[in-house]
Amino acid sequence: MILKTIRSVTMAVLAMVSVGVSAQDLLASQAPVDKKMRAIDSVALQRQIQKEKMEYPGFALYPSWINDRVHVYANAAMPDSFTIDLKGFCMPTESRKITSKYGPRRRRMHKGVDVKVYIGDTIRSAFDGKVRVVSYERRGYGKYVVIRHDNGLETIYGHLSKQLVGENQIVKAGEPIGLGGNTGRSTGSHLHFETRFLGQEIDPSKMFDFPNQDIVADTYTYYKPGSRKKAGSKDGGSEIRYYRVRKGDTLSKIAARQGVTVKRLCQLNGITTRTTLRIGQVLRFS
Ligand SMILES: [Zn+2]
Numbered sequence: 001m002i003l004k005t006i007r008s009v010t011m012a013v014l015a016m017v018s019v020g021v022s023a024q025d026l027l028a029s030q031a032p033v034d035k036k037m038r039a040i041d042s043v044a045l046q047r048q049i050q051k052e053k054m055e056y057p058g059f060a061l062y063p064s065w066i067n068d069r070v071h072v073y074a075n076a077a078m079p080d081s082f083t084i085d086l087k088g089f090c091m092p093t094e095s096r097k098i099t100s101k102y103g104p105r106r107r108r109m110h111k112g113v114d115v116k117v118y119i120g121d122t123i124r125s126a127f128d129g130k131v132r133v134v135s136y137e138r139r140g141y142g143k144y145v146v147i148r149h150d151n152g153l154e155t156i157y158g159h160l161s162k163q164l165v166g167e168n169q170i171v172k173a174g175e176p177i178g179l180g181g182n183t184g185r186s187t188g189s190h191l192h193f194e195t196r197f198l199g200q201e202i203d204p205s206k207m208f209d210f211p212n213q214d215i216v217a218d219t220y221t222y223y224k225p226g227s228r229k230k231a232g233s234k235d236g237g238s239e240i241r242y243y244r245v246r247k248g249d250t251l252s253k254i255a256a257r258q259g260v261t262v263k264r265l266c267q268l269n270g271i272t273t274r275t276t277l278r279i280g281q282v283l284r285f286s
Pocket residue numbers: 100110112113114191192193
């Protein structure tokens with residue numbers, strides 16, 4: 001009995017000592033419980049975030065969710081820059097043939113790329129997202145689908161012969177959303193593919209490389225016109241970004257695509273304009 005009491009007093013004293021000497025140990029022994037709680041919290045939180053994302057992709061970016069038109073963001077506040085994660089992509093079509101590039105065309109702006117497809121070819125969602133518009137424009141897109149993606153981008157698929165999805169439907173990257181066609185203002189079946197950020201069109205070939213059936217880089221950064229830091233400036237942003245060299249790349253092509261000067265690319269990577277680029281080589285561009 002006495003022995004037992006002494007032992008428990010000793011234990012208590014030891015415990016007190018250990019609190020005094022090493023509060024860290026005590027904290028450490030509690031940590032697993034804390035972590036567990038946090039894990040539960042974050043699971044619930046993640047589920048909630050996921051649910052909101054599903055209901056309303058790009059919630060933090062986009063002011064509205066409107067089904068009836070493509071262009072609804074005239075008053076949206078554009079961030080100075082926004083990096084779009086392209087990693088979860090799927091090429092919208094297996095076709096590698098660009099028949100018309102993005103850019104001025106016959107006095108009009110061609111706001112997407114045209115990719116050769118045949119009537120009935122499967123057209124797929126470029127990323128996970130939610131279908132915003134399924135509509136028809138006789139003099140324009142023909143039968144078209146607009147999808148807003150979780151990464152902040154919207155993609156438009158025009159001239160379809162058939163739409164396979166409905167408005168507000170959740171889609172996964174690679175899910176068939178329509179069939180290739182020749183509807184609307186179109187001569188010869190093709191897919192008209194647009195990429196837009198908050199309504200602002202971006203050249204899809206800066207993100208999607210149809211001939212190589214791949215993305216151009218893991219991310220694409222949108223810069224609001226005029227907000228971009230001067231290329232080569234010492235404080236040109238703290239974000240470090242990389243580009244993987246592909247077949248056919250040259251320093252000037254990469255520089256143009258990533259919006260930096262060749263000089264800056266050389267500075268960042270310790271190379272010169274005469275350095276031979278290897279396919280797969282990783283270059284820092286910011
Ligand atoms: Zn087109």
